[in-house]
Amino acid sequence: MKKTIIVAIGAFMIWAVFANIDIYSAARKLPTTPAEVLKYANEDVHKLYGIEKYFPENSKMGPYRKDLLTKRIAKNDTRYYEIVYGKSHGAELDGGMLEYAGYTVNGEHVPTENVPWFAGWSGTQIQNFKLYPKPWDNGLIIKKYGISKNDFNQMKITNNTNFTKYLPDGTFEQLIIKGMNIKYGGKHTYKEFMYRNQNAAIAGKPVYTDGATPKQGGRWIDYVHVLQPPTYFSWGYGTVYIVHDDKSITYLDIPIAPMVLLEQDYDLQAAFDTLPLQAQAGEKVEVKIRVHSTFPEQTQAHYKWDIIQASTDEAIPAAESKLKFTGHAVKAEGELVIPKNGEQLLVASFIMPDSEVRVKFNVNSDGKTPKEKVITNNVLDSSPIAVKLLKPQPLTYNVLTRKVKFPIYGGAELVAQLTKPRGTWVGNATGELNVLNGTLDLFRNYKVLNNEAVNEPGTRISRQPIVSATIDRKDFGDDPQNGKWLNVEEPDTPKVREGSVDFRGAVQRTYEYELKNCNKDKCTTRTVTETAHADFPQGTDRKLYEMYFYHGRKNVPDPIVEKKIEKNNNTSLAKRLLWRTEPYPFDVIRWMYHMDENNKAYQAVAVDGQYERSFTQQGVGEVTWSTESSQAKEYQVARTAAKEGQASKTLYDKAVFATDRELQQFNYPVKSGYYFNPAGSYSFNVKTVVYKPVKDDTEDHKELVQKVIDSFRYESDLIYINNKKIAVNLSNEELSKQGGGFARKRGVLTAEKPKGVNGEVLLAVLDRSVDSSRYSKQVVELKHSQNTDGDTHDHWKKVMEGYSQSSTAGSNSKFEYKEFVKDGQLMYEITEQTKVTIVINPKNSYLYTHANMGDGQYTIRVSIGDVDLSKSKLAYNVLQPLRGIAALDGMTVTVKGSMYDDLFN
Numbered sequence: 001m002k003k004t005i006i007v008a009i010g011a012f013m014i015w016a017v018f019a020n021i022d023i024y025s026a027a028r029k030l031p032t033t034p035a036e037v038l039k040y041a042n043e044d045v046h047k048l049y050g051i052e053k054y055f056p057e058n059s060k061m062g063p064y065r066k067d068l069l070t071k072r073i074a075k076n077d078t079r080y081y082e083i084v085y086g087k088s089h090g091a092e093l094d095g096g097m098l099e100y101a102g103y104t105v106n107g108e109h110v111p112t113e114n115v116p117w118f119a120g121w122s123g124t125q126i127q128n129f130k131l132y133p134k135p136w137d138n139g140l141i142i143k144k145y146g147i148s149k150n151d152f153n154q155m156k157i158t159n160n161t162n163f164t165k166y167l168p169d170g171t172f173e174q175l176i177i178k179g180m181n182i183k184y185g186g187k188h189t190y191k192e193f194m195y196r197n198q199n200a201a202i203a204g205k206p207v208y209t210d211g212a213t214p215k216q217g218g219r220w221i222d223y224v225h226v227l228q229p230p231t232y233f234s235w236g237y238g239t240v241y242i243v244h245d246d247k248s249i250t251y252l253d254i255p256i257a258p259m260v261l262l263e264q265d266y267d268l269q270a271a272f273d274t275l276p277l278q279a280q281a282g283e284k285v286e287v288k289i290r291v292h293s294t295f296p297e298q299t300q301a302h303y304k305w306d307i308i309q310a311s312t313d314e315a316i317p318a319a320e321s322k323l324k325f326t327g328h329a330v331k332a333e334g335e336l337v338i339p340k341n342g343e344q345l346l347v348a349s350f351i352m353p354d355s356e357v358r359v360k361f362n363v364n365s366d367g368k369t370p371k372e373k374v375i376t377n378n379v380l381d382s383s384p385i386a387v388k389l390l391k392p393q394p395l396t397y398n399v400l401t402r403k404v405k406f407p408i409y410g411g412a413e414l415v416a417q418l419t420k421p422r423g424t425w426v427g428n429a430t431g432e433l434n435v436l437n438g439t440l441d442l443f444r445n446y447k448v449l450n451n452e453a454v455n456e457p458g459t460r461i462s463r464q465p466i467v468s469a470t471i472d473r474k475d476f477g478d479d480p481q482n483g484k485w486l487n488v489e490e491p492d493t494p495k496v497r498e499g500s501v502d503f504r505g506a507v508q509r510t511y512e513y514e515l516k517n518c519n520k521d522k523c524t525t526r527t528v529t530e531t532a533h534a535d536f537p538q539g540t541d542r543k544l545y546e547m548y549f550y551h552g553r554k555n556v557p558d559p560i561v562e563k564k565i566e567k568n569n570n571t572s573l574a575k576r577l578l579w580r581t582e583p584y585p586f587d588v589i590r591w592m593y594h595m596d597e598n599n600k601a602y603q604a605v606a607v608d609g610q611y612e613r614s615f616t617q618q619g620v621g622e623v624t625w626s627t628e629s630s631q632a633k634e635y636q637v638a639r640t641a642a643k644e645g646q647a648s649k650t651l652y653d654k655a656v657f658a659t660d661r662e663l664q665q666f667n668y669p670v671k672s673g674y675y676f677n678p679a680g681s682y683s684f685n686v687k688t689v690v691y692k693p694v695k696d697d698t699e700d701h702k703e704l705v706q707k708v709i710d711s712f713r714y715e716s717d718l719i720y721i722n723n724k725k726i727a728v729n730l731s732n733e734e735l736s737k738q739g740g741g742f743a744r745k746r747g748v749l750t751a752e753k754p755k756g757v758n759g760e761v762l763l764a765v766l767d768r769s770v771d772s773s774r775y776s777k778q779v780v781e782l783k784h785s786q787n788t789d790g791d792t793h794d795h796w797k798k799v800m801e802g803y804s805q806s807s808t809a810g811s812n813s814k815f816e817y818k819e820f821v822k823d824g825q826l827m828y829e830i831t832e833q834t835k836v837t838i839v840i841n842p843k844n845s846y847l848y849t850h851a852n853m854g855d856g857q858y859t860i861r862v863s864i865g866d867v868d869l870s871k872s873k874l875a876y877n878v879l880q881p882l883r884g885i886a887a888l889d890g891m892t893v894t895v896k897g898s899m900y901d902d903l904f905n
Contacts, residue, residue, distance in 0.1 A: 034069035041083060044231040048163055049151075054105065061086035061103035068101065083228075084110050093118055094196070104227050108147050111253055119250065120198035121190050123205060126180070126252065127212035131223045132241045141241050144249060152226035156525070158422070158515045166259035169422040170513070175230055176220040176238075177211060179255030184208035217610065220254070230256045266295045266370070268338070269377045270363050273345065277410065278390040278542045279352040285387055287359050288327070289380065291336060292343040299340070301364040304333040305348055311355035321350040336363060357387045385410040392496055392544040395471060399547075400481065401444070402471045407464060408435055408503050408541050416507045416534040418459040423513025426529070428455050431507030433463045433536045438500035442545070443469035449878070454507050461507050463536070469499075476547040485551050494546035504538035564879050570886040577621035579876040581691050583614040584827070588800060588819040591788055606786055609819055615691065615799050615827055619700070619875060622687040623708055623882070627680075628837060631860060631891040634679035639668060654679050654844065658896065666894035673851035673899030676718060678730065678749070678762055680840040680862060680889060684708055687833045691795070693826050695779045700874050701832040707872075709765055711865040711884055712838050714749040718860070718893065719853040720757045727850045730756050741854035749840070757847045764842040768834060778831040784821035795829075796821050851898050862889035 031037045038055050045054040057063060065084045083105075090099030093115065101112040135141045136149040156170040157163045164170060184207050191203040213219060223240045230236030236256035243249055274288035293299050307323065309316045316323060328344035329336050338344050348359070359382040367375035388410065395402050408414070418429055431454040437446040451465035473479065476495050478486035488495075512529045566576040588609035635655055641648070642657035643664055656674035663669035670676060686708060688701040716730045719742050727735045730747025732755070737743070749756060754763035768775035782793040797805040802818030812818040841847075864884035870877050 032073060034064070034066040034073075037069050037073075038064065038083065041231075045229065048160070048231055049157075049229060050160070055083050056105070059085040059103070059105050059107065061107050065102055088112065091118075106148060106150060106227075108227055109145065110227070116195035117190075117193040117198075118195040120195070121193070121202065121207070123190075123199070123202045125206065125212070126184055126208045128215045129240070129242045129252070130216060130244075131214055132243060132249075133218065133222050135223070135225050135239075135241045138241075141249065145239075145241070145251065147225055147239075150226065152229045153224075154221050155226070155229075156514045158513065163259075171219075171221050172224070172226065172230070172236075172256055173219050173221050175236075175257045175259065176224055176254060177213070178257035179235065179237075180208055180212075180220075181210045182257060183255045185210040224254050224256075226256070230258050266293075267372055267374055267377070268293050268295075268299070268301060268364050268370070270361060270380050271377075272380060272382070275359070275382055275386050275539065277386045277539055278388045279357075280390045280544070281352055281354045283352045283390075284322075284349060285352050285357070286347060286349045287382075287387075289346045289348075289361055290343050291338060291346065291363050293338040293341065295338075295340060295370060297340045299338045299370050300335055301338065301369060302334070303329060303336045303346070303363040304361070304365075305346075306358075306360035307348060307350060308358040308360065309353050309355055310358055311353075316350060316353060316357065321353060323348070323350045352387070352389070354389065356389050358383045359387065385412050390542055390544055392494070392546040394494065395473070395545055395547045397491070397548045397550040400473045402545075403445075403468065404471060404543070405466060405468045406541070406543065407466050408501065409464075409537065409539070411464065413462040413464055414503065414536045416461045416505070416536045418461065418507060418509050418532050418534045420509075420511040420530075420532045423511045423528075423530075425457075425459070426510045426512050428457050429459070429461055429507050429509040430455050431461070431505060433465065433503065433505035435465045435467060436502045437469070438502050438540065439498070442471065442475050442497055442499040443467075443501070444472050444475070445470040459509070461534070461536075465503070467501055467541075471499075471545050473547060476549075478547065478549055480551060486549050487551065488549050491548065491550040494548045496544060496546045499543045499545065501541045501543075502539075503536070503541070505536045506533060507536075508533045565882060568880070568883045570883050573626065573885065573888075574622065574624040575882060577619075577623070577876060577879060577882065579619045579621075579879055581616050581619040582875040583616040584691075584693050585612045586615055586693075586825050586827070587822040588613050589786055589822045590802075590817060590819055591786075604788075606820075606822075608822070613799055613819070615796070617691050617795050617798070619691075620687075620689040621700075621704055621876065623684060623704070624687075625682065625684045625864065625885060625888060627889050628683050629679075629681035630889050631680055631862075635668065635891075642669075660896075663894075663896050666896070668891055668893045669896055670849070670893055671897045671899055671901060672719075672849050672853035672895055675846045675848045676720075676893070677844055677847055678714065678716065678756070678841040678860075679844070680714070681837060682712070682862060682888065683835060683837040685833060685835050687831070689829065689831045691782070692828055692830055695828055695830070697777065698830055698832060700876070701834065703872060703874060704876075705767070705834045705836065707867045707869075707882075708864075709751045709767070709836055709838075711867050712751060712763075713863050713865055714763060714840055714860075715746050715863070716858070716860045717744045717746045718858050719744070719850045720847050721850040722758050727852070728757060730762070732757050732759065739854070741852045742850065744858075751838070758845075760841075760843075760845045760847070762841050762845070764839045766837040766839060774835045774837075776833045780829045780831075782827045782829060784825075784827075786820045786823050788818075788820075790820075792821065796827070849895075851900060853895055853898075855895050855897070858893045858895060860891050860893065861887065864888055 031040055038057065041055050042053055045051050055064070062085055068084055084102035085105060086102040088098040088101055090109070092098055097112055097115065099112060099115060100109045102110050104110055132138050132141060136147060136153050141147060155172065158170040167174060188207060189204050190199070190207055193207070194200065194203055214223060224238040225240070226236065226238040228236045235258055238254045238256060239251045240254055241249055241251050269292045271290055271292070272287070273290045274286060276285055276287070279285045291303070305325065307316050308314065325331055325346070325348050327347040329346050336344060361380040363378050364370065364372060365375065365378055367373070367378070372378070414433060433451055435448045435451055437443050447468040449466040449468060451463050454461055476486070476497060478484070508531050510529060510531050512527050514525050515528050564578060566578070568575055589606040590609055591604050591606060593604050638652045638655050639657050641651035642659045645659050654677040656670065658669040658671050686701065686705045688698065688704060690698055690700050692698060718730065719735060720728050720730065722728050722732060727742045729735060729745050730749065731753070733745060733747065735742040735745055747756060749763040751763065751765050754761050756762040766774070782795050784792040784796050794805055797803040800806060800819040800821070801808045802812040803809060863886055866884045867882035869879045869882060
């Protein structure tokens with residue numbers, strides 16, 4: 001498709017926007033001769049680009065065309081003037097028009113004004129064309145169109161304030177977009193450029209979307225070959241080169257707007273300088289607001305405070321609340337004078353009422369005086385973050401400690417917004433939001449959740465931290481557990497303490513830009529690296545806790561906490577863990593198409609996505625305990641035999657229970673000196689569902705199984721005698737004498753310490769190492785396809801752009817952007833199950849109790865300890881401890897008499 005130079009933007013244009021305004025001198029008049037046009041153009045180029053006599057009277061293609069300039073001057077059309085060299089040439093179109101009006105000063109073709117799109121149009125908008133990057137370096141284009149590289153291609157100027165005051169990034173990018181909006185955007189349709197009614201069916205279709213940049217990536221300056229540069233009030237133009245499906249190359253002329261069209265938007269900005277998040281009723285509150293101005297002169301604007309009591313939705317009573325305004329404005333409403341490029345501080349103070357207060361403020365709310373384009377930053381509203389009424393949270397009489405969890409900043413996002421004046425970001429943003437414990441002797445076990453250190457590629461960095469801590473009665477001067485009671489005269493009056501959490505932080509990110517220095521005809525370019533900084537909002541979250549004291553009786557309930565493990569208590573046999581699986585990076589593609597002459601795709605191309613994505617999903621773990629053979633079951637035969645007075649030794653396979661009639665009142669009566677073999681069998685099942693890029697057995701499952709194994713405890717305080725005739729506990733630890741017997745000390749068997757009396761292995765773990773059938777694994781590949789009509793699992797869609805599953809369907813509908821998992825990558829849903837059985841005394845070793853074991857009740861207890869997940873290196877380390885089971889099984893053994901009683905009777 002060939003294209004004309006844009007209407008009203010010829011080769012080079014002077015005095016384009018304001019015919020009576022001169023960019024350097026108000027005395028300069030409109031040019032009346034071609035010679036004056038040439039003179040003014042050279043002056044402008046010299047001021048902006050440091051190039052003297054850019055436009056000579058003669059070039060290698062011939063003299064400049066005075067005839068075109070004379071016609072323009074004669075028509076009194078002051079919008080622009082063309083400086084073209086040589087003669088009209090190229091293809092002849094309807095009406096005798098030739099394709100080109102002449103040449104640039106460098107010998108490149110200058111299309112004739114109003115040349116139509118005589119090759120027609122496919123319907124593809126300009127920003128969606130497949131463009132050649134850096135065409136000035138492309139041999140095919142150089143050969144076909146005779147272009148040559150010049151200093152205006154990808155130009156970057158940072159040391160000329162005449163230039164950078166309009167273009168801070170030092171490039172033509174914003175001028176190109178502005179020019180495209182004016183010439184091709186808005187309501188412009190193909191009808192304006194149509195030739196001989198070609199493709200008339202799409203005559204009403206827009207040819208460009210306002211503000212759009214090349215779909216294939218990069219910026220316009222990477223593709224536009226600049227033929228003539230713009231000045232303050234004159235247009236420039238360039239050309240892009242398009243490659244078509246049949247490999248043919250055509251061009252399109254690109255307008256470059258004058259700098260004056262990028263009028264700077266001056267602005268007033270209001271921001272909270274100090275905003276207390278909470279306050280107690282009766283406490284003095286002080287709110288500070290800074291109003292900043294970017295206007296280059298002193299500005300006056302209307303402002304207004306509204307301080308509203310939430311319970312009445314009306315202004316707080318000024319006298320009762322001692323409302324006062326100070327700072328640079330001492331009234332609730334009025335006119336505020338702001339110095340040029342300066343700021344003013346306004347302060348409102350009041351006494352906190354007994355309900356929440358909403359603070360509203362606006363300055364120049366209608367944006368009219370002074371005139372502003374952006375007024376969203378002129379209005380402030382503290383709702384819903386502040387000012388909250390600070391109420392004590394009660395810890396009632398029977399509470400020793402209470403875990404608390406609360407979001408910082410009212411749960412709203414804390415945002416640090418990075419900006420750079422120019423250039424390109426380099427690397428990730430880094431930094432952190434510090435959430436600090438301001439009351440170390442109140443907030444115990446202090447933790448901050450959902451607040452990872454910053455190391456990410458964005459510019460809008462947000463965090464929503466949550467604080468977790470424990471309030472301890474001891475910190476209120478009451479420590480009944482250690483015998484230090486606080487007795488108060490009025491138990492109804494609590495002791496109140498205040499805790500505080502301070503939050504503040506900052507982020508930074510490196511950016512770089514090129515700095516071009518020109519001295520006469522010699523230019524050098526160097527890369528400058530600088531760092532942008534941004535602060536998170538800072539402040540203090542306050543909490544009040546009131547502790548009640550009464551020691552008439554003691555009842556400490558479980559602390560009320562939000563948990564991430566379902567049924568996570570010390571009685572539930574089944575628990576369900578939920579956590580976020582570790583992320584795995586993967587590559588994506590998006591589909592792009594070769595289109596035929598009917599705007600139909602005839603070849604689809606898989607294009608690598610610009611960004612690597614990260615796969616993560618919901619991890620699930622289930623731990624279920626069961627009793628295979630309980631204490632009651634293990635000793636049932638022997639206990640029944642004793643109750644029935646039977647004497648057969650074979651019936652007493654694990655323990656000798658007393659047969660005395662008077663002892664049958666006890667559940668499990670024994671006499672010291674007889675054997676009492678530990679027994680019992682307990683199982684648990686662990687099921688995990690995680691996602692991995694390999695099929696291997698997972699560490700997540702393996703570690704969780706081992707941690708649960710290690711949490712098993714079998715305890716007994718029975719007193720045994722070992723082979724060395726020493727009184728020991730179940731763990732074979734020697735017991736000290738006490739009175740006529742021995743002091744009790746509980747013996748404990750665990751997987752780590754399975755040996756007991758006489759060094760016997762009294763605890764065996766039966767897992768997959770013993771029997772492979774105890775472990776099973778189901779691996780399901782999460783299917784995906786690069787094909788648009790292929791099958792891709794929803795889990796993939798949740799982590800890719802362009803899908804409703806990831807709430808990014810708008811990218812597909814608006815920008816035709818949808819990602820697919822690149823072929824050759826794998827992800828599996830791995831479901832593993834392990835059954836572990838723990839057998840007590842697997843050989844049924846006979847262990848004899850000591851004949852001098854004193855009368856009394858002895859307990860055997862099987863329990864499961866807490867599992868601390870926080871020290872794990874795996875993803876579930878963010879979870880709270882997996883609570884154990886206080887009493888999985890157990891029994892109470894009653895000792896009455898000894899074996900010597902039976903011998904002597």
